[in-house]
Amino acid sequence: MxxxxxxxxxxxxxxxxxxxxxxxxxxxxxxRNTPLEGIVGCVKVLCPYDVYGCRTYATYHEAGDH
Incomplete structure (x- = not known):
């Protein structure tokens, strides 16, 4: 920032x-905005492959690597 x-x-x-x-x-x-990085690091989303049956939640910034 x-x-x-x-x-x-x-x-x-x-x-x-x-x-x-x-x-x-x-x-x-x-x-660096470390408080914002901490918030973003905690956000979890459903796996992008949930349409294929994966029900895993991953942190937002790591969902693409799951």
Whole structure:
């Protein structure tokens, strides 16, 4: 997140300029938002293969790897 609070997440972050916010264009680097990472890490979703009978719940960011 930039100093103004704009977020950059996951795969999108690698495509953004590292020295300027994509939203407000302020100079500076992004820093991690560890409280938000903790929340996202707790969210569980039904497996994407539930249509084939899998009833497992996985964390949102790991569901594609299940």
């Amino acid at each position: 930039c100093e103004a609070g704009h977020l950059a997440y996951g795969t999108c972050y690698s495509f953004l300029p590292k020295n300027k916010c994509y939203s407000c264009h302020r100079n500076g680097a992004y820093s």
